[in-house]
Amino acid sequence: MTAAAVTSPGARTRAVTTTVLDGVPALLDLLPAAGALSWVRRGEGLVGWGEAARLEVSGPRALAEAAAWWADHSAGLDVDDTLDVPGSGPVLFASIAFDPAAGTSVFVVPEVVVGRRDGVAWVTTTGGADPADVLAASPALVPAPLGRLRYADGALDPASWCATVDAAVQRITAGDLAKVVLARDLLVTADAPLDPRDLLGRLAARFPGCWTFAVDGLLGATPELLLRRTGRELSSRVLAGTAPRGAGAEDDRLAAALLGSAKDRAEHALAVDSLVAALEPYCTTLTAPAEPELLTLANVRHLASDVTGVQRGTGARGRAGLLELVGAVHPTAAVCGTPTDAAAALIGELEGMDRGRYAGPVGWLDARGDGEFGLALRCAQLSDDDPATARLFAGCGIVAGSEPAAELAETQAKFAAFQAALEG
Numbered sequence: 323m324t325a326a327a328v329t330s331p332g333a334r335t336r337a338v339t340t341t342v343l344d345g346v347p348a349l350l351d352l353l354p355a356a357g358a359l360s361w362v363r364r365g366e367g368l369v370g371w372g373e374a375a376r377l378e379v380s381g382p383r384a385l386a387e388a389a390a391w392w393a394d395h396s397a398g399l400d401v402d403d404t405l406d407v408p409g410s411g412p413v414l415f416a417s418i419a420f421d422p423a424a425g426t427s428v429f430v431v432p433e434v435v436v437g438r439r440d441g442v443a444w445v446t447t448t449g450g451a452d453p454a455d456v457l458a459a460s461p462a463l464v465p466a467p468l469g470r471l472r473y474a475d476g477a478l479d480p481a482s483w484c485a486t487v488d489a490a491v492q493r494i495t496a497g498d499l500a501k502v503v504l505a506r507d508l509l510v511t512a513d514a515p516l517d518p519r520d521l522l523g524r525l526a527a528r529f530p531g532c533w534t535f536a537v538d539g540l541l542g543a544t545p546e547l548l549l550r551r552t553g554r555e556l557s558s559r560v561l562a563g564t565a566p567r568g569a570g571a572e573d574d575r576l577a578a579a580l581l582g583s584a585k586d587r588a589e590h591a592l593a594v595d596s597l598v599a600a601l602e603p604y605c606t607t608l609t610a611p612a613e614p615e616l617l618t619l620a621n622v623r624h625l626a627s628d629v630t631g632v633q634r635g636t637g638a639r640g641r642a643g644l645l646e647l648v649g650a651v652h653p654t655a656a657v658c659g660t661p662t663d664a665a666a667a668l669i670g671e672l673e674g675m676d677r678g679r680y681a682g683p684v685g686w687l688d689a690r691g692d693g694e695f696g697l698a699l700r701c702a703q704l705s706d707d708d709p710a711t712a713r714l715f716a717g718c719g720i721v722a723g724s725e726p727a728a729e730l731a732e733t734q735a736k737f738a739a740f741q742a743a744l745e746g
């Protein structure tokens with residue numbers, strides 16, 4: 323059964339105009355406090371605000387319905403876009419549930435989008451608003467102190483979560499499956515309301531190589547690119563295999579140990595294989611590196627593989643749409659496990675929580691079908707009911723030989739990404 327809640331554009335919102343900007347604004351500084359939408363890396367990307375249209379959808383055909391809705395929506399627009407680059411003209415921000423059949427995925431067409439790509443900046447407005455007015459309206463951000471932060475266990479306390487890791491390792495050893503990604507949540511309450519703009523600014527400053535995202539209150543800085551499409555070109559950055567950072571020579575030792583770890587390499591290979599197997603039918607060529615590289619972040623290191631391909635078919639009708647591709651590759655073994663069905667069932671059995679949109683695809687697409695989707699990791703879901711609270715998520719891949727205490731420490735290192743943004 324599919325549930326869908328839709329707000330559709332009226333005649334007022336049919337005119338979409340992209341205007342090139344003379345100056346190049348700092349994208350995240352433009353965002354208003356409410357309804358922030360973001361996909362920014364190294365100062366480039368897209369931010370948006372306001373809602374010209376919105377779709378909330380769940381069910382086995384959720385992504386197909388969203389794709390049809392977006393095609394229908396964009397076909398009815400009167401577009402003036404002389405720039406014509408990926409992300410100019412009409413744009414849809416998306417945050418897809420980890421399990422789109424059961425959870426709610428959110429799609430938002432902003433009233434205003436500001437983009438920056440290769441040093442060129444533009445603004446796209448819907449409904450005839452003057453770009454000068456919408457940019458002048460963005461208020462200066464005064465960082466608000468959050469006061470004391472109080473943390474509480476989410477679904478499972480650390481000891482219970484370690485017991486689930488142990489149970490998963492036993493199932494893997496028994497031969498039921500090869501890998502499962504188990505996550506946990508952590509609740510935080512501040513003295514004052516959390517301001518998405520503060521959080522996004524701090525995430526981007528500390529994690530410049532990650533994609534700083536925000537859609538419908540889910541905010542984070544993810545290092546993992548699920549799928550980018552530009553024309554027929556596809557790319558993905560697969561991560562799996564993680565080590566903590568250390569001080570001085572210890573940091574180098576930990577990096578070398580990660581690169582040489584048979585366990586982490588095996589865990590990584592499962593994630594790459596899952597992406598390649600799902601993408602291959604859609605591609606004329608698809609290339610994965612023979613060896614992973616190290617990706618170094620402020621809080622952790624990962625094994626990383628950049629996979630690139632060229633999509634089969636030409637033209638909007640001759641090739642699969644971006645949301646179809648996203649639906650085909652998700653969930654990879656980076657966030658679910660191998661085999662997918664057995665891992666998904668074990669997650670449902672052991673985790674004891676609803677992932678919501680955590681570990682789901684998050685990003686944007688335009689009316690050409692170009693776009694970028696990351697995996698919603700290193701993130702928090704701000705509460706609708708209490709603006710001073712949020713739910714943080716972190717998970718890790720469990721394989722034969724995983725040790726519960728080390729996996730718990732890995733979740734703590736991953737939580738630290740968002741915690742640093744909260745702590746300022």
Ligand SMILES: C=C(O[C@@H]1C=C(C(=O)O)C=C[C@H]1O)C(=O)O
Nearest residue numbers: 562563564656699716717718719
């Ligand atoms: C699941 C998460 O991260 C994933 C799991 C990783 C691992 O187990 O080594 C590494 C990167 C991500 O693919 C998370 O950050 O919550």
